[in-house]
Amino acid sequence: MSLPQFSLSTFDKNESGWGPQAHPTAIDSSVPFQQFNKADRVGRVADWIGVDRYFGRRTADRYNERMYGSAANAGSQFDYIHGMEDNNFQLVDSSKPIQRNPQRNFRARQLQFRKLLQKDQEKRDMIAQGQNLRMKRSIAKEQQRAFKMWQKRGGNARQGPRGQGGRYQGDRPKERLPSVQVRSDWRVIEEMDFPRLLKLNLPGVGSGEDINEHQYGTLHFYDKATDRVNVKNPIQLQRCGGSFYNVTTTEDPIIEQLAQKGIGNVFATDIILATLMASTRSVYSWDIVAHRVGDKLFFDKRDTGGFSNPVDALTVSETSGDTPPFEGAGINNAKDLATEALYINQNFRRQVLKRTDEGHKMTNAKAPFEDDAAGDSACAYKYRKWKLPQNINGKPVEVVCRTEHDGVMLSPNGELQYLTIKAFNEWDSSFSGGVDWRSKLDMQKGAVLATEMKNNSCKLAKWTLQAVLAGSDVMKLGYVSRVSVRNSAQHAILGTQQLKPVEFAQNLSLSLDNAWAILYCIISSCMKQPPGKYLLLKDPQAQVVRLYALPDGTFDSEASSSGDDRNDSDDDQ
Structure with missing residues (x-):
């Protein structure tokens, strides 16, 4: 068997130089031939790593020359050439393309997306909370x-x-201070908390009855021209001279006379009874002295001189959410506002009456404690009696009280009606949490009254109870405001309002049955004690009234140092 023959191709020998001949005959002339020289290195057959991606154009040229000994365009004969250039390409649609702002489109889509998120969130809130969007x-x-x-x-x-x-x-x-400093030798007998007092009820007390002919003073007729006053036509509050009598229970000669005759066994004035009956609405501290003498009980005020006693004080914004500071610089602290309110009420009560005309005289034209030299008090006093439907220790409870009327007027039927005249005072609506009277009073008087009922609930309850105890037919309420919020001496009357005491008590959510029950509870606690002196003190920081047993001689030094005068009279400045 013969082996296959291996024959070599014929190569043309280059006799004149190194390498193949310039015009080889063994190679097809259609195949391109890359020129080279002896300095050329072995180059790349293919670039699989893409050197141009990792180097710049100039850097790639140096890299190729250094590594392969030739430039990047050494093998340009084998480069691929596109058969069709971009210039030969044409679009079928020759219309001009619409240029759009991509930023604007992005913002529109973003805004639409936010609206969708907001609507979705609102739907979830409505389902979770069950609230209307308008309410929110x-x-x-x-x-x-x-x-x-x-x-x-x-x-x-x-x-x-x-x-x-x-x-x-x-x-x-800053804590509110008590109206009187509690001493170490005072003994606490009982604590009456407000939640328990609010649950009491004593129906069937009645409206009371006048005691014989014990009616004193002269009442003037109400000037109905005051009712035409409004915000656009206000009138200035005048300084009306007169005497203000502040006689307490044990200093009243008529009450002393009735006690000796055995008429009643519980004695007090209308402001004291109103304070006790409206005690659950109070915020500030107050105190009332209870004298247990034999089988009788006398509710009395401490002699503090003038009208500084907390029972007589006309508090301002006591029950509001933002009460004024008790003490401090300026004219808007609680003490100065109470003095301003007293000044306004006394002058308003006199200004709205026809004091030049002959008034209505009671059975006795003058009270025994009134001073001839001091002048007319423009007030009438009635001594009235109530019999409570429950007994204490087997004895009936008869309450005797000195009440007051401020004026009279004739009804459309010509009947004589007794009046209780009071006045609201606006000091600074931006600080008191109220509404601006000058913008709301003429059109929304109900809103102004509702705000006063909220901010001065305790004071209004006491005024209403005083009118109910006195048997007044009508309550005349005035709206008096400062001419300037920074001046507490000049005021203007912006309007008036007429109400019936019993109906107004319902608007205040003031239950008369509960008020009488609170008074009966306090009377029962005091009547169960042995004869002596006791003190009812409202805690300044808690909703509780405490009954203290006082040693003998307590507060006697204060009474003796204040003088022997039984009546305190102040003239307006």
Whole structure:
């Protein structure tokens, strides 16, 4: 068997140089031939790593020359050439393309996406909370309005800096002081908390009856021209001279006379009974002295001189959410506002009466404690009696009280009606949490009255109870405002309002049955004690009234140092 033959191709020998000949005959002339020289290195057959991607154009050229000894265009004969260039390509649609702003489109899509998210969130809120969207918006507006009012009032500046001395780190506000300092030798007998008192009920007390002919004083007729006063046509509050009598129970000669005759066994004045009956609405501290003498009980006020006793004080914004400071600089502290309210009420009561005309005289034209030199008090006093339907220790309870009327007027039928005249006072609506009277009073008097009922619930309850105890037919309420919020001496009457006491008590949510029950509970606690002196003190920080047993001689030094005068009279300045 013969082996296969291997024959080599014929190569043309280059006799004149190195390498193949310039015009080889063994190679097809259609195949391109790459020129080379002896300095050329072995180059790349193919570039699989893409050097141009990792190097710049100039860097790639140097790299190829350094590694392969030739430039990047050394093998340009084998480069691929496109058969069709981009210039030969044409679109079928020759219309001009619409240029759009991509940023604007992005914002539109973003806004639409936010709206969808907001709607979806609102739907989830409605399902979770069950609230109407309008209600939520109104609540937000109300919160914003309250925040703006808080900023207008001074914000953090009125409450002190944050941190030490402020109210943001758990510090308590300045505590209200008690009306009288409790001594160590005073013994607590009983504590009557407000929740328990509010549950009491004593129906069937009745409207009371006058005691014989014990009616004193002269009443003037009400000037009905005052009812035409409004915000656009106000009148200035005048300074009316007169005497203000502030005679307490044990200093009243008529009550002493009735007690000796055995008429009644519980004695007090209308302001004392009203304070006890409306005690559950009080915020500030007050105190009342109870004298247990034999089988009788006398509710009395401490002799503090003038009208500074907390029972007589006409508190301002006592039950509001933002009560004025008890003491402090300026004219808007609680003490100065109470003095201003007393000044307004006494002058308003006289100004709205026809004092030049002959008034209505009671059975006795003058009370025994009135002074001839001091002048007319423009007030009438009635001594009235109530018999409570329950007994204490087997004995009936008969309450005797001195009540007051401020004026009279004729009804459309020509009947004589007794009046109780009081006045609201506006000091600064932005700080008191109220409404601006000059913008709301003529059109929304009900809203103004509702605000006063909220901010002065205790004072209004006492006024209403005084009118009910006296048997007044009508309550005349005046709206008196400062001419300037920074001046507490000049005031203007902006309007009046007429109400019936019993109906107004219902508007105040004041239950007369509950008021009589509270009074009966206090009377029972005092009547069960042995003869002596006791003190009813409303705690300034808690909703409780405490009954203290006082040692003999307590408060006697205060009474002796105040003088022997039984009546306190102040003339308007």
